[in-house]
Amino acid sequence: MMQAAGPMLEIKKLSVSIHGAPILEDLNLTVRAGEVAAIMGPNGSGKSTLAYVIAGKPDYEIVSGEIWFDGEDLLELEPNERAQKGVFLAFQYPVEIPGVATMTFMKATLNARRRSRGQGDLTTPDFMRRVREASQMLKLDQEMLRRPLNVGFSGGEKKRLEILQMALLRPRLCVLDETDSGLDIDALKVVSDGVNALRDPERAFLVITHYQRLLEHIRPDVVHVMAKGRIVASGGPELALELERNGYRDYAEAAA
């Protein structure tokens, strides 16, 4: 894969704690435009924390370090400003919002995004057409989109809906936090196809996963191993295979 000039995302010596407990320590990570980077690592190693900190979730204390996105200091921006600049997080646990139709929610977010770029609101037929296309690709029943956001959706439906939103918003940086967990084999294929369809030299993916199986569908350019709040190893797709065989033990020790 061709690599663009500067990195899209650059994290330097990032240390983060929550309620005084350190979770990320001196973490360095670079993601280039066009790149698909996988992050693997044991439970509790700080993968979701990293994803949240990139997206700007409050409650985390940034002890030190920097995050640069397209040359901008991401830590200075509010979460919605980051989203408007093109940061998207597919949540490990998508949130329910009772009474708000999924369709209504998606239209509001899409228009907020458009307005932040000086574009006008989408007309309803235009919006419906995009939703129809995206939901066909992800094999989501459009009737479901009339129901309140994520309320009563199955685990797999919630995950597919995250990717549906990603397809509609067309972000620059897509952070996928365990999007594969809870998906059956067919859904895994569908979701992966959805992600692959969005691969683009101008877009990057940070794919957090525990399973080599996802990486068979979404072939990563780089694999990073995370342990105890840092990136402890980086390599090509073969690294994921090695982890599948040997587990994290060596890396956990390296981080200690």
Place this chain on the structure above:
Amino acid sequence: MAAVQGTVDRVRSIDVEAYKYGFVSPIESDVAPKGLNEDIIRFISARKEEPEWLLAWRLDAFRRWLTMGAPKWARVEYPPIDFQEIHYFSAPKTTPGPKSLDDVDPELLRTYAKLGIPLVEQEILAGVERPRVAVDAVFDSVSVATTFKAELAKVGVIFCSFSEAVRNHPDLVRRYLGTVVPATDNFYATLNSAVFSDGSFVYVPPGIRCPMELSTYFRINEKNTGQFERTLIVADKGSYVSYLEGCTAPKRDENQLHAAVVELIALEDAEIKYSTVQNWYPGDAEGKGGIYNFVTKRGDCRGARSKISWTQVETGSAITWKYPSCILRGEASRGEFYSIAISNGRQQVDSGTKMIHLGCNTRSRIISKGIAAGKSQNTYRGQVSAHRLATGARNFTNCDSLLIGHQCGAHTVPYIEAKNASAIIEHEATTSKVSEEQLFYCLQRGLSAEEATALIVNGFVRDVLQQLPMEFAVEAQKLIAISLEGSVG
């Protein structure tokens, strides 16, 4: 969907001054001297050219009121009101009484236009006629205009100011006045009975479905003036009427008293749908100024199979004390109460309903959504009782509270009483918060904190908004966004 977009747009356009109806109109008024005594009551009655029986009724109420004390059981706090410091009558000088639209002071028409209430009968925008709504506009103590009267009269519907009804339909008024909320009912209702100024009167004859929405728009303009309106709606056998009440007041540093009485009477097979969008000035963020809204609203399902439905969106007032209720007297009659009560800043809301099941097979339904933000206190107080003869009575109550922030409070106080063993009363209640998780999720998708809150709140109140007439649901949704201004971030 468009409505949510409207909400979002409105939030966007909000400036520091969230209460946009806070202006004062430069209209000269005839104001009665401050204070309350029998002479003032005689003055009001004389100004309105009332018959002797009505003056006597007022004076009886006044004498009774002198023996009563203000109710203390509500969860609201305010300094004692000095009833001698209030003006009990104020009328725009140029408009001695309701007359034709052409005679209305243009300044008044401008005031209502500014409030978004068109006092014209034809609203043709780009060739499209909007749904027609007949409006009775009450400015301080008098009704200044009522639209579509002639057209309504064609089907026999009477829609006019209360004063005019007393003059032109005295028998109807005398037959029904005080039969739902007696003059002795409670401190504020009794005060109202003594000094009531103006309000609306509606009579729908048997078998008639009122051909348009009726609406009254209340505006308090004059300083230190109480507003004591009185509304009486009678739906005769087999008729139907939908009625909407709206209200605003200028921003003033002093508190102003609003003590209204609304009486609804539904005869056999009749239906009344009464909606309120209450947006009195709530006071500033520190709790200075604002309206004291102490209102008695009650409907009597007098005939078999009659139905009364209250829908309220309460966003204004410094203090709200209000329990629109239904007396389910007729066999198989039905009562409904749908409420959204939003409090922000230092507002205090104590509101709810009473469903009094007297007849057999009567049914009632209560859906209440309380939203508290800022440092406000929001109480739902509801009573459901099934009397001895109310065989087969059924009630369903669902009462949800939503908290925004950490300094507000939500409270639910249900009173349930069943004297008939066959009555079935169900009560559900929940309290939730706009969670950090929900907010962050919305922000992550690019919505601002304010857009996100408006969206979440609109979701929370959805089942009640659906009860409002379409045109007003959109308005109410915008109002919700405005009243939550400053509650996040």
